[in-house]
Amino acid sequence: MDRREILKGALGGMFTWWASPLRAAQQAAGGVRRLTDNIGIVDAGGSNVVVFSAGEGLVLVDSGAPKSGDTLTAALKSFAASAKVQTLFNTHYHLDQTGNNEIFAAAGATIIAHDRTRQWMSSDYWVPADERYEKARPKSAWPTQTFLDKGSLKAGTEQIDYGYLIEAHTSGDIYVFFKNSNVLAVGDVASPQRDPALDYFTGAWIGGRVDAMDLVLKISNDQTKIIPAYGPVMTRAEFKAERDLMEEVRARLFKQVREGDGPDDMLEAGVMKGLARTWKDPKKFLYDACKGLWAHHNKLDPNVV
DSSP, X not given: OOHHHHHHHHHHHHHOGXXXXXXXXXXXXXXXXXXXXXXXXXXXXXXXXXXXXXXSEEEEEOXXXXXXXXXXXXXXXXXXXXXXXXXXXXSSSOHHHXXXXXXXXXXXXXEEEEHHHHHHHTSOEEETTTTEEEOOOOGGGSXXXXXXXXXXXXXXXXEEEEEEOTTSSSSSOEEEEETTTTEEEEETTOOSSSOOOOOGGGTOOHHHHHXXXXXXXXXXXXXXXXXXSSSSOBOHHHHHXXXXXXXXXXXXXXXXXXXXXXXXXXXXXXTTTTOSSOOSSXXXXXXXXXXXXXXXXXXXXXXXX
């Protein structure tokens, strides 16, 4: 390995900022880490649950992974002993973000999500990677209030804006913006720790992901705290670095798909080399990205094969 490659590897390591002791210390496993007086993050089975206390009640973003309900409930009591969850947002339909919906619905919470999220949760669907059907979730887990574009609500003195992040990770991703506190939850549209995932079978694709990340940048500012589904809180600059990385990957893949290359061809050609971070499973990412790109072939310019 020459000096240039060593330097490139060092820079890649710098990009994986979540690995530092400081970032690791931010994640208080099983407890609540406060971002402001009224907003905290709970580790619910590895995924982030955002909690906001409006005094008389709580607002959650996502409900955590299955079997984390007791841990989550205990953490919420430590955050606001007498308050109960009144509103729960689901950033998308995946089980690790909606695993405890039933608990809060049974206690009277309103569950808000994009209409596509309700559709995926309420229907059996085929999982191509596993070649099997996934059964619909119980009706008690479904969102009780859905939307198509955007909305807002008041909780205590906080204005909460929410909106659609089209085709970024699934077909039903949303952001939830605690505007007064300048805290923005974006689910799996940010992926500082895990490989960015594109559920192509729902309609997600890499171009949609970049567009969604641009929207997040547009509504945020340099002081915004951005919360992903997994991993530590991101600054806007860190989020933009991930967005720029995804744009670089998108540009490379557009070129290769127009040449008729598939994921194996791309991997062999080194399309994932020389980036500011590495993928744990680049072949899976390329497979999903290619599927999504072919579904959006009309956006690849006229010379698509």
